[in-house]
Amino acid sequence: MTAPVDSLPPGFLAALTEYVAIPSDSRSATPETMRAAAEWLAGRLSWAAGRVEETDGFPVVRGEWLGAPGAPTVLVYGHYDVQPTGDLAEWHTAPFELVVDGPVLRGRGVTDDKGPVLLVLAMAEALLAERGGLPLNVKFLLEGEEEIGSPHLPGYVRAHADELAADLVISADGAMWRPGEPSISIASKGLVALDIEVTGAAEDLHSGRYGGTVANPVHALATVLASLHAADGSVAVPGFAEGVAELSPQRRAEIDAVPFDDEEYRVAVGVPELFGEAGYSTLARLWERPTLEVNGITAGGKYTVIPHRAVGHVSCRLVGQQDPERVVAAITAHVTALAVPGVEVAVRADPGWVPAYRIEPDHPAVLAARDALAEVYPGHPVLLAVIAGTLPATTLFESALGAKTLFFSFATADEKHHAPNEFMRISRIGEGMRAWAALWDRLATTTEGTR
Amino acid sequence: MTAPVDSLPPGFLAALTEYVAIPSDSRSATPETMRAAAEWLAGRLSWAAGRVEETDGFPVVRGEWLGAPGAPTVLVYGHYDVQPTGDLAEWHTAPFELVVDGPVLRGRGVTDDKGPVLLVLAMAEALLAERGGLPLNVKFLLEGEEEIGSPHLPGYVRAHADELAADLVISADGAMWRPGEPSISIASKGLVALDIEVTGAAEDLHSGRYGGTVANPVHALATVLASLHAADGSVAVPGFAEGVAELSPQRRAEIDAVPFDDEEYRVAVGVPELFGEAGYSTLARLWERPTLEVNGITAGGKYTVIPHRAVGHVSCRLVGQQDPERVVAAITAHVTALAVPGVEVAVRADPGWVPAYRIEPDHPAVLAARDALAEVYPGHPVLLAVIAGTLPATTLFESALGAKTLFFSFATADEKHHAPNEFMRISRIGEGMRAWAALWDRLATTTEGTR
Structure with missing residues (x-):
């Protein structure tokens, strides 16, 4: 029998182990620790001129591969900082030690956002090795202050808007909504x-x-x-x-059509009962309120x-x-x-306010993402979901770069983001690599290159 | 000009410096640290066969000088444990370093209860040196769990009731109500x-x-x-x-007769306004509610x-x-x-419940204490006050030893007990020594020795 961990591409586990071991908690780590995480990540981007660049706060990691003239350009966004551990007594494993535990990997930041970023880099390297090139032009912007509200990202992005120009931003941050089905997030709070x-x-x-x-x-x-x-x-x-806005009858109907079991959710979360605003279903509260x-x-x-x-x-x-x-x-x-x-x-x-964000469900990038997910998860309908969390970079990219952001993370929302015992499903890593490759292939033909 | 600190008896400052340096915080110190404080204190009681004795928790310090046959016996109570420091950032000096600051000594535990206990020992040693004996028989019981509610004191006192038997307990814990006048506490909450x-x-x-x-x-x-x-x-x-009980008109009148300036109190505490139960004066709330x-x-x-x-x-x-x-x-x-x-x-x-306690204002020990204070503070009327704090040992001594407790501490209530920047007035140390000597002299003649 093959263990789930054996499905990972060569070197992936060792790399993620090194990366998780750097305790890049942007609330309490020293600038040296944050820089070490950035340097490590830049090192993985050597094929794309990866480098650490200064901001007024913790540095960003930049890189680009522009070998597909005439094809569209995407900007891949993610972050290398992680949340504080909280009470160490509540962790079952050491937070900064990557642990393989059957079908999951455990460790602070493994799913938010170190694993989901690393799988994109591994996919791109594999494509380069296999095909000698990528189907489109790719830029990277990986920040170190996402978990503290990205206070210095706006200044940086506005100052470097020309270099970061892209037809679409694809976020490796965020999360699939549930483990059992593919989904695309069309909004974040x-x-x-x-x-x-x-x-x-x-x-x-x-x-x-x-x-x-x-x-x-x-x-x-x-x-x-x-x-x-x-x-x-x-x-x-x-x-x-x-x-x-008051919830429209149409949106209410859409949400009511999504399979959602209150009791299953209650048990998973471990509360005595669900609770919240009267007149809305659990899912309506989570997504729309x-x-x-x-x-x-x-x-x-x-x-x-x-x-x-x-x-x-x-x-x-x-x-x-x-x-x-x-x-x-x-x-x-x-x-x-x-x-x-x-x-x-x-x-x-606190500084770092972020308004809510939305991408239209019929945006070409959303359609390409649906097709890519359908290919990787055959027989599963692709849900259009909402990220009830916040991705501060989205509205920034819209205003500073004129580009919409597609959420395309292979984290799953139940993987204890921000809490003790954070984990990531091993299966999502291979699925994510295949899906990102399929997405890039589709975007290369369906999105118009403007740069 | 003489500095206030020069008024201290020889060796007192050095001794208190050593004592305060032992961080005997009964909520978080190790058993070794607590024992070190107890051993230090027992060492100061060598003239009274001072020793450390085990309890089911932190040890007690015991001692006795029984060289006055026929005279009454008093049991001196106090404690060697201190409160946690709380947020260190709020301390202006290192909490476990005794600092002489003009008219006050600063450090955690200096006034609750290390200074007030040490002055009794210094007084007794001085009396012994001067007169070759004490006017009455004295026993000591100094515990290490007062700040956590004395959970193991009841078991210890009941098991050693014969050895601890006394006509009166005198507590070196507690506090004078205000710096400007002598007072005796006749009740505690x-x-x-x-x-x-x-x-x-x-x-x-x-x-x-x-x-x-x-x-x-x-x-x-x-x-x-x-x-x-x-x-x-x-x-x-x-x-x-x-x-x-509803406050009697007589008690209301007594309290109203005590000089008390709300505005002065407000400024001293540093609050925007005083606050509390309607229908009671500030002092009535503090003492009776x-x-x-x-x-x-x-x-x-x-x-x-x-x-x-x-x-x-x-x-x-x-x-x-x-x-x-x-x-x-x-x-x-x-x-x-x-x-x-x-x-x-x-x-x-939590374990360690304590009911309220009261000694009658015309109890012989209260009368002796009034006289002793009048001698040390001539021209100042002696107030009968209430300790709004709690002395867990009092009801225990009444039930286990059949003895009332007289509060006779020379701490003052404004000296930041339990808070950062705890201090004790240097003048109270000499005054306290003189008052304790005067009290013992009076008790030797006015209290009937029954043991």
């Missing part, structure tokens, strides 16, 4: 993150010696956070939903103080025409209007 | 601590890919915590206040997840006849009744 900070006394106070005389910032923060949602979990901030999630709270600890400071870390996923700036203003106004007594409350937005 | 844990999914979830489909445990915890208090800050848990404070929250962090778990750390300060067990039951029933959807909520009480 926007993102705006902010902190709600409550401040009380000048310093932490002994909870006995001062208790009952001053407001506790943790109580105040709980009051503020509890006011952000209605009982059904929908966002209760006036003005938050400005720009969110904006969210406001408190990602964490920093406040005191398990000792008898009244903390002088409590901070709620919030992120909102946006849809439709929601304007990140107006969302922040709406939350600020709501929190201010609460006028929680005895403390000071401040709302501070 | 009880304590019960608990965690409210909310659990959602099996693991942290990507806030985009799952947002809107499941309840967020942080939102649920905020809802639970926000429900614990009314708008005025009073505790809104049904049954919580069972055993709390129970509290429920959320000391901290552990939940996720500043990255885009829906945390699978959120925990609120709660402690309640009890008064009157509140029963800790019934308080926990009331909170549990309240939280259960909320029935927050989509998550599981558990209430888990």
Whole structure:
């Protein structure tokens, strides 16, 4: 019997092991570590003049192979940074050690986004070896700040727009929606993150010696956070939903037609029950509705103080025409209007706002992608799905390069992105390589080269 | 000009420097560190057969000088453990390095309770050198788990009740209420601590890919915590206040007669405004009303997840006849009744519950203490105050040894107990030594020796 891992192309496992071992967590790694990851990746792109280029933050990795004159040009986007590990006690394997575990590979970043990027490079190298060339012109832009909202990507892309010019951006970031079927994502949600900070006394106070005389910032923060949602979990901030269109009967019907088993999903996620905005199916909430999630709270600890400071870390996923700036203003106004007594409350937005993004389902690139997936997954209908996560680069590429972005990642959405025990299915790597090759072949003939 | 520090008895500063340098944080120190603090303290008690004795937790330090046959016996209580440092970034000096800063000494534990204990030992040694003996018999019991609720002290004291027998316990723990005047504490609040844990999914979830489909445990915890208090800050848990007597007009009048400046207090604490239960003055709330404070929250962090778990750390300060067990039951029933959807909520009480404690204002020990303070602070009326904090040993000594506890600490309540930048006034050390000597002299003649 052949183990799943034996299906990988020669050298792939060793390369991904090296790559995952570089702990390129863009929230906490040193600039040296981030550069090491970039240098490693540039080394894999030597056939495309791969190189590390400076930005105002962590560097980007660039490269291009332009040996198909007259053919279209695609820009492949991805990222080499990863999320923080979170609580190490919750990991079953060492996060930065690639582990082969039957049908999956385990490790931080293996599916977001190190594996999905590496399979594109492996595919291109294989095509070059096999055919002596690629069917179209390819540029690469692989950044190191995706997980922190790509704060320096806009400046870089605008400054290098001529060099990055392409007919289409193909993102190796994102994820297939489910393991059982091929899908193409035609939209992604926007993102705006902010902190709600409550401040009380000048310093932490002994909870006995001062208790009952001053407001506790943790109580105040709980009051503020509890006011952000209605009982059904929908966002209760006036003005938050400005720009969110009512779901059309047609879109409702489309979503209702997608096979989706609430109970199966509930068990997979491991919650006692599903929960969310009344009047929408689970899938409609996930794909079409904006969210406001408190990602964490920093406040005191398990000792008898009244903390002088409590901070709620919030992120909102946006849809439709929601304007990140107006969302922040709406939350600020709501929190201010609460006028929680005895403390000071401040709302501070993080940089790196991203509006929601959409590509039309009949765009030539989407049609080419459907055909490519149909070839690799015969007998499976190709679903048009939504990435409920955020890809900050998409709207940037549209405005700065005039190019739409096709999401074409072979990660799967259940592979514990951003959580402990991240993994990637080994089978997706070979499938992804075949699909990318088929996509490029199709794009070479169906997309008009303009550059 | 003489610096305040020059007023300290010879060797005192060097000794306290050594003692503070042992980071005996009973929440996180190793058993070896805790033992080192105990051994150090026992070494200072060599004149009283000082020794370290085992308990089921961190050891206690014991000692006795019984050279005054026929005179009463007092048991001196204190502790060698300290609170965690909390966020080191908020300390202006290294917490375990004793720093002389004009009129104060700085360092973790300097005023809670290392300084106030050490001054009693220095006083006794001075008396022995000066007079060749002490006016009464003295036993020592200095524990290492006060800051974690003294979980093993009851078992130890009950098992050694005969050896610890005394006419009166004098606590070197606690604090004078204000720097400007002498005071005796005639009551302390009880304590019960608990965690409210909310659990959602099996693991942290990507806030985009799952947002809107499941309840967020942080939102649920905020809802639970926000429900614990009314708008005025009073505790809104049904049954919580069972055993709390309505404030008598006489006690209200007594408290109103105490000089207390709300604005001065507000500025000292550094809050925008004072806050608390309607219908009570600031001082009445501090001294006579129970509290429920959320000391901290552990939940996720500043990255885009829906945390699978959120925990609120709660402690309640009890008064009157509140029963800790019934308080926990009331909170549990309240939280259960909320029935927050989509998550599981558990209430888990910590061990080490302590009911409130009181000594009558006309108890002979209180009268002796008033006289001793009047001698050291001539012209200052001696206030009868309340320790709004908790001294877990008091009710234990009453039940196990049949002895009341007199609080006689020379810490001051504003000295940042449990907070960053803890300090102790140098002047209190000499004053404390003189007052303890005067107290022992008075107790030797006014308290009947029964042992």
